[in-house]
Amino acid sequence: MSEEREAGAAGVSVSVERPGTHPGVQVIRLCRPEKKNALTRAMYARMSEALQAAEADDDLRVTVFLGQPGCFSAGNDMGDFAEAAAGGNFGAEVVGFLKMLAGGRKPLVSGVDGLAIGMGTTLHLHCDLTIATPRALFRTPFVDLGLVPEGGSSLLGPMLLGPQRAFSLLALGEPMSGAQALEAGLVAALAEPEALEAAVLSAAARIAAKPPEALMAARRLLRGDPAVLIARIEAEAAEFARRLRSREAAAAIAAFLQR
Numbered sequence: 263m264s265e266e267r268e269a270g271a272a273g274v275s276v277s278v279e280r281p282g283t284h285p286g287v288q289v290i291r292l293c294r295p296e297k298k299n300a301l302t303r304a305m306y307a308r309m310s311e312a313l314q315a316a317e318a319d320d321d322l323r324v325t326v327f328l329g330q331p332g333c334f335s336a337g338n339d340m341g342d343f344a345e346a347a348a349g350g351n352f353g354a355e356v357v358g359f360l361k362m363l364a365g366g367r368k369p370l371v372s373g374v375d376g377l378a379i380g381m382g383t384t385l386h387l388h389c390d391l392t393i394a395t396p397r398a399l400f401r402t403p404f405v406d407l408g409l410v411p412e413g414g415s416s417l418l419g420p421m422l423l424g425p426q427r428a429f430s431l432l433a434l435g436e437p438m439s440g441a442q443a444l445e446a447g448l449v450a451a452l453a454e455p456e457a458l459e460a461a462v463l464s465a466a467a468r469i470a471a472k473p474p475e476a477l478m479a480a481r482r483l484l485r486g487d488p489a490v491l492i493a494r495i496e497a498e499a500a501e502f503a504r505r506l507r508s509r510e511a512a513a514a515i516a517a518f519l520q521r
Contacts, residue, residue, distance in 0.1 A: 276308045278315075284463050286323035286470030288316050298336035299329050301381055306355040313362040323470040323477075326462055327372040327385065331455060334373075334398070337380025340519055356381075357499050360413050363388040364491040367478050369469050373462035374398045374440070375455050383431070384413035386448065387422060390481065391469070393462050394449040398440035406435050407518065408511030410501050417494040422447055 279289040290312050292299040316322040329335055338356075363370065363385070372386050374394040383400040386392045404411050411419070411432040419428035423446050430436045443449045453461040469477070505511050 275302065275305050276312075278308070278312045280322075281463065284467045284470070286321060287326060287463065287466045288312065288322050288324070289326045289328060289463075292327075292329045292335055295330045295333065297339065298333045298377060299382070300336045300339035300342075302339045302342045303355040306359040310355070310359045310362050313359075313366055316368055317366055320474075322368070323474050324369045324371055324466045326466045327370070327389070328459060328462065329373075329375065329378075329382075332376035332397075334376060334378040335380075335382030335385075336377055337382050340515065353499055353503060356412075357495065360388075360495045361492055364414060364495060365488045367482070369477065369481060371462060371466045371469065373453075373458050374400075374449070375458050380404070381413060384411070384415040384418075387413065387415055387418040391465055392449040393451045393453050393458060393465065394440040394443055395455045395458050396440045396452055397455065398443065398449075400431065400438040400443055400448065401435060402432050403435045405433055406514065408508060408514040409505045410498060412495075412498050412502055414491050414495045414498065416498055417491060 275292070275294045277289075277291045277293050279291060281287060281289060290309055292301075292305070294300065294305070313325060316325050369391070370389040372389045372392045374386065374392060376395070376397055376399065378386070378394075378398060378400045380402055383402050386400075402411065402415070410416075415428075415432055419432050422428075423431065427446050431438055438446065438448065440449070440452055444452055451461070
């Protein structure tokens, strides 16, 4: 397995791996367990670089997202988030990453065990196949923080889940278990925690073995025009930025950081 790593302030935060036993597969692994894989701007930038590299490399046909046992991601790092928001420059790395998810040609696969909060949930709406464990917990507390859904989720959520379930998940912030996510169509299958990574990599390997040009053409037809999704990502980001400057959001974020 060849491997590159991005070191964050608290140690290794993202690894990019190419498992030798799974040709054509790239694994982006969140490696910040001491912070429940909370996402920083540097992590978003590193993941964007990995996706760009996959797009340019004909030998890479599938990218896989994995977290750690018991936690995919707790969402945005709130300290990093508050600091960036105060400086008025939060968003470029996040939006860049989301546009790579929305505009890329190659399949995306993910595995979820445990917490999947905020972006830890909405990332999977962009994936072509997601496998979760029974103890997976999807939740998006955007409105609770005085904010709005992001990541194209206001478009993808109703399309995938229907308007009622999307409102429950994305506006009310109601949690969704692995079993509920399977029933709703958010994930394709469940696997036990100890079998999750093997199941995800096996699925990715099967995808990578398909004729690549035909697969990308089929995926393009299934997903539709990426410009529509990218436009929604930009609209959400603009509203998110406006909400982030509001007193309501400032109070909610400050309260969260004081917990």
